[in-house]
Amino acid sequence: MKLNRKKIYEKINERLLLICGLISIIAVLSITIFIFSKGIPAIKEIGLKEFIFGEEWQPTGGRFGLYPMIVGSLYVTLGAVMIGVPIGILTAVFISELAPKRVASFYRRLVELLAGIPSVVYGFFGLATIVPAIDLIFGGGGNSLLAASIILGIMILPTVISISETSIKSVPMELREGSLALGASDIYTIFKVLIPAARSGILASIVLAIGRAIGETMAVILVAGNTPLIPKALAERIRTLTANIALEMGYAYGLHQNALFATGVILFVFIIVLNILLMKFNKKVGENK
């Protein structure tokens, strides 16, 4: 009798836990469905070609060309990667291979802290320090592609550092010792043995960093200037896909609002592509082991 009741509890418990597990799936599906079902009709109405390659974004005039924002997002992401990735990977190398134990653990906490700082604080920090500096050097107010790239470059550091460090560290000791035993220096070992061996993990960290940069909103809005035009120079203003949504969502309605959902669709497509890349690298990481 009592044992039976235990069995029933067991079953109920398992079902409840299963439902908890299902919620992730439900959430992803409903987010995807909602964004696409609002965005796709708008893209149809505007025309896919006009929407993606049109260079004019004037909601009041009925012009919904997203091209400047697509270019803007790609530019800032590229800029962020060029700044953040080399510094990030080399810092990861430092933590994993060169730093004494205590320094390494201090750095890990530093990186955790960097990851925890809210994006709006990064944005405000950029607005208060980097934007005036750029204004001083290049003129033009300072709100720019360059400012956004620098801030995003800083923001992706923790992602690049922590994942690269983990994958460099997980390179088997024998490889390290094998190389050192042949008389290779530590630096030679790092660049010729460890980094190539940790390649998949490092690439995964870069893909994740790209995802973070392309999806970032508040920090970018505060420093990018947000003009929906294709920038011709580093110190010019730009607007990203994310900023496009956040800036206009508050007051948009009708086709304009749906065009913003359609902007979300384009952003989503980028994220899906990145996810597929990531899966590929993760699979490789698994195979290496």
Added chain:
Amino acid sequence: MRITKKGEENLRLYIYISALITLGIVLWILGHILINGIIKVDWKVALEDKAILPSLINTFYIVLLSVLITAPIGIGAAIYLNEYAKEGKFVSLIRYSTQSLAGIPSIIFGLFGMIFFVTNLKLKWSILSGALTLSIMILPIIIRTTEEALKTVPITLKEGSLALGASKIETIYKVILPTALPGIMVSIILSVGRVIGETAAVYLTAGMVPRLASSIFDSGRTLSVHLYILAKEGISFELAYFTASILIIFILIINIISNCLGKIVNKKLKGN
């Protein structure tokens, strides 16, 4: 290809420079914000900002609500994945969904929350809409961190309990969960940090009005939205520094707590 002696020394130099840059950036950000926001700030001005306290309380509401909603679900999902599920298509679907959820930009969550919670469910711009949206955002954090915590519980403890005639459910709730508790707390602390700092998603769902929400169905801005508006509208840099300092201090506290919890985990599993 060979690296010359000179090349090696240059590479070594680059590594040290990069590490210094990282250190410099952290110190610069923290120093700049905290010095301007706490030491140099004119406290008279700062305390006159009538929106800070309401924003702080609104933030607290949203944190509490979203953690209350997500913690049971996320911990439950992690237990399911770790203790019940057999590896297969279904489990990899859950894992893949969780991973995808973590990669979705917050502005997309904001869009979804706005269309689903605010409009379709007619919850309007409200603390509840914001909390529900953020609940989905923090779900992957809780699931993953809890799963990691559950994985650190040695299988010998589980078998020890089963061998005494305990059922699976008793083993999970009386041995595995208590052992993994500090790690599970870390998952909650991390998601609190995420909620406090989130801006894009919450400003599209909880609104921006600078007042204390009268109930969870009322709208109100959080601290990070407050900072965003102060900075974006150029209202006052002084107040913005002050608000940013409060956010940074929260993040510092959260980091310290999660590190302490990490140490407790080690202690618990290794003894002494």
Added chain:
Amino acid sequence: MMMAKIDVTNLNLCYDKVKVLYSINMMFTANSVTALIGPSGCGKTSFLRTLNRLNDTVPGVKVDGTIKLDGLNIYKDMDEIKLRKKVGMVFQKPNPFPMNIYDNVAYGPKIHGITNKKILNEIVERSLKQAFLWDEVKDRLSKSALSLSGGQQQRLCIARALAVEPEVILMDEPTSALDPIATSKIEELILKLKESYTVIIVTHSMQQAARISDFTGFFLLGNLVEYKETKKLFKSPDDDRTKGYINGIFG
């Protein structure tokens, strides 16, 4: 003849497609110590873990054959909870729960429905005394079990198993992680336990088997090669493989 406490007939065990045990037939008499010896990977631990159905938790495991406890089939006539209440287990490495000493011992009785504080106190005291641990810990029952030494932890795990009042105790190399002094304490304890329990112990130390067991079974590559009184087995083994193993030719 006395009825067997545990009677194993024609037991076969597979993990996925790998066969681990080949038609084992074995009988264990009450109030005796039986040692299972053999080189590592011979199936002795897998065999032990089928006796309390702990192998059931391993995915892909397949058991076939019958195991009877007091005449009842442990796979058909009872569920694993009832079985494990009667058949306790002590593991290779001490595995106290990260709780205090008292709660470790009280865990089993509480699971089985005892809530009365006074009864629990009695059970804890009695079990710790039976495990020769009471005198060492009676003043610090609320201290973490992990603060004990390895040998003490293992005796705590024995006390924890005894608290459920089992009839059979399975031990999986219980002294392999302990120093010689702690080992001799555990061995002394096992000899004492024999008076009221049936003990089955897996060991890789032939000296230990010779010191404490009444019967010994020698396993090799999933087969039970030879099984008889310990003295006879060590003095005059019938099988050449047994002879080879106890003379240290392989293993």
